[in-house]
Each structure stands twice: as C-alpha cells, then as structure tokens.
Amino acid sequence: MKLNKYLAIAQALAIILIGLFFLNSNRKSESVVVESHPPAGNSHLLSFVRSAGIIHYGESLWDVFRKNHIIDADILSAVSEFKKIFNPRDIQVGAHYKLVQDSLNRLISYEYQPDITTVYKIKKDGSGVFSGTIENQPLVKKIKAVSGTISSTLYQSITDKGETPELIINFTDIFQWDIDFFIEPQVGDSYKMMYEAYYLNGRFVKYGRILAAQYCLSGQMFTAFYYNNQLGKGGYYNWNGQSFQKTFLKSPLNYRRISSYFSLGRMHPILKRVRPHLGVDFAAPSGTPVVAPADGIVTEMGFQKGGVGRYLKIRHKNTHFVTLYGHLKAYARGIKKGVTVKQRRVIGYVGMTGLATGPHLHYTFYENGRPINPLRINNISADPLKPEQVAPFQHDMMPLLAKLAEIEDNNYAWSGVLY
Numbered sequence: 001m002k003l004n005k006y007l008a009i010a011q012a013l014a015i016i017l018i019g020l021f022f023l024n025s026n027r028k029s030e031s032v033v034v035e036s037h038p039p040a041g042n043s044h045l046l047s048f049v050r051s052a053g054i055i056h057y058g059e060s061l062w063d064v065f066r067k068n069h070i071i072d073a074d075i076l077s078a079v080s081e082f083k084k085i086f087n088p089r090d091i092q093v094g095a096h097y098k099l100v101q102d103s104l105n106r107l108i109s110y111e112y113q114p115d116i117t118t119v120y121k122i123k124k125d126g127s128g129v130f131s132g133t134i135e136n137q138p139l140v141k142k143i144k145a146v147s148g149t150i151s152s153t154l155y156q157s158i159t160d161k162g163e164t165p166e167l168i169i170n171f172t173d174i175f176q177w178d179i180d181f182f183i184e185p186q187v188g189d190s191y192k193m194m195y196e197a198y199y200l201n202g203r204f205v206k207y208g209r210i211l212a213a214q215y216c217l218s219g220q221m222f223t224a225f226y227y228n229n230q231l232g233k234g235g236y237y238n239w240n241g242q243s244f245q246k247t248f249l250k251s252p253l254n255y256r257r258i259s260s261y262f263s264l265g266r267m268h269p270i271l272k273r274v275r276p277h278l279g280v281d282f283a284a285p286s287g288t289p290v291v292a293p294a295d296g297i298v299t300e301m302g303f304q305k306g307g308v309g310r311y312l313k314i315r316h317k318n319t320h321f322v323t324l325y326g327h328l329k330a331y332a333r334g335i336k337k338g339v340t341v342k343q344r345r346v347i348g349y350v351g352m353t354g355l356a357t358g359p360h361l362h363y364t365f366y367e368n369g370r371p372i373n374p375l376r377i378n379n380i381s382a383d384p385l386k387p388e389q390v391a392p393f394q395h396d397m398m399p400l401l402a403k404l405a406e407i408e409d410n411n412y413a414w415s416g417v418l419y
C-alpha cells in the first residue's frame, strides 16, 4: 500500500535523523535529543524530534536552526516571526532553547528562554504559518526564616542550614557599621532572620530582601527591620526608628584650613618633587585632638621618619574602610594596637612629626585598600525616621517582631507565606 510505503520511509528517515543527532551530540555535545515520537497509528505519518541546547558564543538563531538541519524555507519564516517578539541581536550566550522538528526537518516550534521566567516561543499552526508568543512564568515569593547559635562561625552555621554565602553577605551588610564580622562574633552568639525567597515550580530561584534581622553579639542585641520611609528610600532601622546606616564624621578634628587636598600629582613642599598626595592635610594648632570619625579598631601604629611621622590606622566596622592619621604629636591615652574605638573618641593630637612644614593632620581614607578622597566619600544619609513616622513604622513591623519572637534560636527552619 501507498500509506505503508510512506510510513516506512518516514521511519527510516527518523532513524537516520536520530542517528545524525547522536553523532552530532557525541562530537560536539551541542544539542541533545530529549525525546522522539515514532508515528502512532495511521494518523501520523511523520515522527517528531525534540531537542534542547544552549546558545554558544557567536551563535545566531540562524546557526541554531542550521545546526539542527531545519529546511531553509522554515528558517526564513521562523526567523522573521521571531524578530517580531525578540531582537535576535540580544540573544545571550548560555541561554536555553528547545526545538521541535519533524522527520522532514521542518520546524514545528522553537522556544528561547533567556532567563528562568521568560519564554519566547514560535510555533507553526495547522496551515503552516508561524506565530510568536511571549510566556512569563511568575515567581512565587515566600517568606522564610533561618536562625541559629554560633558554634564555630556564622558562615558555618548558616551554610549548615542549606543557605548560600549570598544570604550571609546580605545579612552582615545590614550590621556592617555596628559589628566587625571578621573579629567580633563569639561562640554562643545567636542570629535570626526573615527573608524573601523566590520559587519557580517549587524550586528556589533567588533571594529577595531580608525583612528582619537580629544578631546577639556577646549578649548585646541588634535588631533591624527593613522599612520604606515614604520617600521611596528603603533602609534598615531599629525598633526606635534609628537607621543602621552610619556615616563618617566630615573630618576627624576641628581644623583651621585644609592645607593640601587629595591629588594624584602635586609639588611636595619639602621634597620639591611632584608626588601624589593621597590624603588631605588639615592645618590645626599643635595639640589639637584628633577623633575617630567612625567606630573601628586600631590596627597599626608606627613612625615613618621620612613620611607621615607618628601615625596610626583604624579599620572601621564597615570593613571596606581603613583610615590613617599622620604627623601626630602623641597618641591619646589608652590607644593601643587592637583597641576598639567609638566614633568621636580622641585617638591622638596634631603635631608635625615626620616630613612636615608645620603642624597638621595628614588623613588618608582607604576603600578596599585604595586611597580615596575623604572629602568626596559617599556619606549616604543615615537620618532616623521622623518622629511622626515612628508609630506607623512600629505598627507595620509588629507582625515581624512577633514572628521573630516565635523563631527558636536553634536549628529552626521555618518556611511559609507570612503575608
């Protein structure tokens, strides 16, 4: 019979095609046949081949179709239809695609998935015409909680509960002005947090915001709530509406004038050579007190005869920042390496030790080890909530506070939708 003949040809073609695919995938492992349907009954003369792959560097949509042996006529109409829903130039390396073709290498459908939630799809209808659709799969947001007591490190405790370093960074960022997570945490400290987590089809995709965070540092409790303060600016506040985002004092002393600015090339007054000045010089009478511009720890003290003279360095609790104070006449009482200093504590006195023409403070501000201009640091506003905002804030945060109280300190893994 004529029908049987077609069927035999179609089956032979399908076998050859699958064979070609396996050869191809063995060689290059570029596309993988995930499923193939042999003809079922009399109504299907052709078999369908489904394949999936990722976009490789320099690969166009055209290349993907070519690689899968799609006939030219279908490539032309499929590409032109795809262009209506997506700019093919924006195709990303590593993005996933799925393709369905028949045993005659005619394209049935093509799906391009640049990210986990979006699928661009072109599909051939019954009359052989392609049409495109964009499908969005919404992420499901859940509010989760994690808590624990530190037996070795915070990192260990949180990763032991199956969470990633990303969550730990988000958590420590909230308290970066108050706690130096490199040195201060102690065995026995405890933490709690509630955070948003996004899921797709029941699988974790990404973290959202931390909504509430608590850290108990040697008995001292820090609790932060995320709050949008109606000016469109969100931030972390304690229960009294004070911001966790702290700032540096504008300068570490009362000075008369700035005698030298931050510059990458200036004539040195004594050396008479062009040298970068990677700090600011504040002229002030000898003996003027110098204070810590933010909380930190004294990490270095020393004397540089041909340079900054008697100096000290402070590493701040926001560990991106280190500050240096030079030409000091003397250190303040109690200032030693390893001592913790609070903002505004006197650390030393203006002098002219080292290479200096007159009494002044040389101040260098390092961000991640690189000197930056201290007069230009991004002192993000750390304003507390306005008095009239505090009551609405506390009202909004009440459910979070209650939930935090419910979470046990040890190995509690709570997951569910709170609101």
Ligand SMILES: [Zn+2]
Pocket: 260, 277, 279, 280, 281, 361, 362, 363
């Ligand atoms: Zn200087």
